[in-house]
Amino acid sequence: DAGITQSPRHKVTETGTPVTLRCHQTENHRYMYWYRQDPGHGLRLIHYSYGVKDTDKGEVSDGYSVSRSKTEDFLLTLESATSSQTSVYFCAISGDISYEQYFGPGTRLTVT
Amino acid sequence: GESVGLHLPTLSVQEGDNSIINCAYSNSASDYFIWYKQESGKGPQFIIDIRSNMDKRQGQRVTVLLNKTVKHLSLQIAATQPGDSAVYFCAEIPDNYGQNFVFGPGTRLSVLP
Known part of the structure; x- marks a missing residue:
């Protein structure tokens, strides 16, 4: 998985508890992304980062x-988890040379 | 907003046959397109990409075709194998999205013995 955990x-x-998911890369890539994946939907972008301390919605x-x-x-932090945030979350990375994004193995989050 | 979609949500093919997975996109200014394969329980995996200045690109057993006139993208898999069973996503980078992809909902490919 291209050095992504x-x-x-x-x-x-x-419901109502805070949750933090962590993405760690060993590729020194500039861009990092968080997606969620739900049945019937493709991957939907939550937030991304284009450098240290540089993020956007x-x-x-x-x-x-x-x-x-x-x-x-x-x-990625869910300040107060809701059942609608039950999903599989994927982290991805990409560099400056290619648009290709490399994905991590995913985190399955269930909010009860 | 921009959208990337797939004509067929599921596709079943016989082992050894060729598979064609289709994708329609809405932004005629999109510059880059990519196909990903996702096996059950895993993250998406790069298959092949194509830029808007190309009509066709070939990889190992896979070919991507881009028809900008009708805003259509297709993935062809030659001699489909059981290991090709997965969900396939197309994605585009719309002109105003920088590095950010817009993904389609996916097509599930099932390879029959």
């Missing part, structure tokens, strides 16, 4: 925040 890989949490950013304090780590 996600943690945790599975998580069950209760994607298509479905409501209820999510991100932080990138180091090149290798991109954190």
Whole structure:
């Protein structure tokens, strides 16, 4: 998976609790992305980062925040999890030379 | 907003036959297109890409065709194998999205023995 890890890989949490997902890369790529994937939908962009401390919103950013304090780590936080945020979350990275995005293995999050 | 879609949500083919997966896109200014394969329980995996200044690009057993006149993209898989069973996504980078892809909903390819 191109040197991308996600943690945790599975998580069950209760409505209203905060949750943080971590994406770690060893490729020194500039761009990092968080997507969610739901049945009947393709991948939808939540937030992305174009450098340390540089982030921007994607298509479905409501209820999510991100932080990138180091090149290798991109954190996704659900401030107060809701059942609608039950999903599979994917992290991706890309460099400056190619548009190609490399995806991590995913995190399955269930909010009860 | 911009949209990328697929004509067929599911596709079943016999092992050894050729597969064709189609995709329509809406932004005529999109510059770059990519196909991903996603196996169950895994993240999407790059298959092949094509820029808007090309009509065709070939890889190992795969070919991507781009028809800008009708805004249509297709992925052809030659001699389909059981290992090709997966969900296939097309994606585009619309002109105003920088590095950000817009993904289609996906087509599930099932290879029959």
